[in-house]
Amino acid sequence: MKIRNNIFHPLRYISITMVFIFGLITIIASGGDGDDGGTNNGLLSGDYHWNTVEIEWDHMNIRWSDMFADGQGTITVVGQTIDYQISAADRTLSILMPTGSTAEDEFGIVSSDGDVAIITDAQLVDPNDQRDVETHILIRKSTNNIMTPARMSGEFIISQIGQNASGYYTSQVGVVLLSGGTGTWEILNHTQPAEVGLTGTLIFSVATDGVFTLDNGSGSDTGIIAPDTNVFVMTDGDMLDGDGEQVFSIGVRKSASAPVFSSDNYQLHFFGNDYSNAYPIGPQFAARWNAVEDAVNLKFDATAIVDSRGISSGTPVSISHTAVATDGTFVAEGTDLGIVSPDGKYFAIVETDQTDDFEMKIGFAID
DSSP: OOOOOSOOOOOOGGHOOOOOOOOOOOOOOOOSSSSSSOBBBSSSSEEEEEEEEEEEEEEEEEEEEEEEEEESSSSTTTEEEEOOEEEEEEEOOEEEOOOOSSOOOEEEEEOSSSSSEEEOOOOSSTTTTTOOEEEEEEEEEOOOOOOHHHHHHHEEEEEEEEEETEEEEEEEEEEEEOOEEEEEEEEESSSGGGGGTTTTEEEEEEOOTSSEEEEEEOOOOEEEEEEESSEEEEEETTSSTTOOOOOEEEEOOSSOOOOOSSSEEEEEEEEEEETTTOOOOSSEEEEEEEEEEEEETEEEEEEEEEETOOOOOTTEEEEEEEOOOOSSSSEEETEEEEEOOOTSEEEEEEOOOOOOTTTEEEEEEOO
C-alpha cells in the first residue's frame, strides 16, 4: 500500500491542465452553495494535507498533496494559486477557478475550527465528458510540534473504499494504535466476504505536524491526523506495490462514553458505486447532502444539495439510524455502518452490504 511519489497522473486533456494539477474537477453549484454575502476566509489558514479519491471511467485514482491557505482567500498547491471563499453564515467552502479555466467552481464545507474540510465533485458527466467523481478531504497540520505516537494512540474505526485485482470494494476496519508506534488491525466488514475476520499487526510513525505512515505488513499508507486526534485520513495510491491495491481511508476515534450527534446541520458527502445505475448516471457516484439530526425519532432529515445519481437538488429524505453505542458506532438504514466522533463534530459511514441496493459507498459529514 505504498503511496506513489508522483502525485498527479499524466494529463489526458491539455485544455483541463488545471483540473489535474489541483485534483479539483467540476462540481455544480446548487442548493445554497457559494458565498452568501459575508466571508470567513480566515477559517482556512495554514498548512494542510490534501487527500483525494477519484473514480474516472471505471478506474480509481488516489493522491495527496501539501497545501497552504493564506487565510485571505488564496490557496497554494503544487506551486500554483487558486482563490477560495468561506461563507460566514454556514462555512460553505467555494473553490473559485481562474477566469477562462475549463474547470468549474467547487464546493464543500469547513469545520468550525478550520482543521478539517471536505469538497466533493458530484457531477459525473462534465463539459469535458470525463465521467468522473471525486472527494477531497483537507486536514490542517498540527502546529507547535504537538503530535506524537502517544497522542495519536487509541482505538479507531476506519471506513475504506478501494480497488484491487478483484475490483472495487468497501470495508470497515478496527484499528488499535499503541503509544509506542505499534498496533493491531481487524477487518470487521468487507464487500469481498473472504476478507472479513482477517487480523494482523502494524507499525506507524507520526511527525510532529500529524503526517504519518502506517505499515500493515504488506505495504505502507500515508496519512494525517487532525490536531484534536479524533479523525484521520489515509491514502494508498499505488497498485504496483506488494498489496496490489489503492485505498482511501477515513478513521474516526472510538468514544469512552456514548457521544451525541450535533444539533447543528451536517453537510454529508457520499462517494461510491451503485451498480443498479447505468451510464451516464453511474455506476460511480458522489453526492452532497444537508442532514439535521432528529434525536427523538432516531433519524436524519436530509436534503440533497447535488447528487450525481440524478437526485434533484432540494429532494428531502429521511435517514433512520440506530441509537449510538457507547463507543460511538451506529447503523443507518439497516446497512450503513457508522461512527460519530467523541465530540459529535464528524461522522463517517461505510456500506459493504450490496444485497438490498447494489451500492458500496463511504460517507463523511462535518457539522
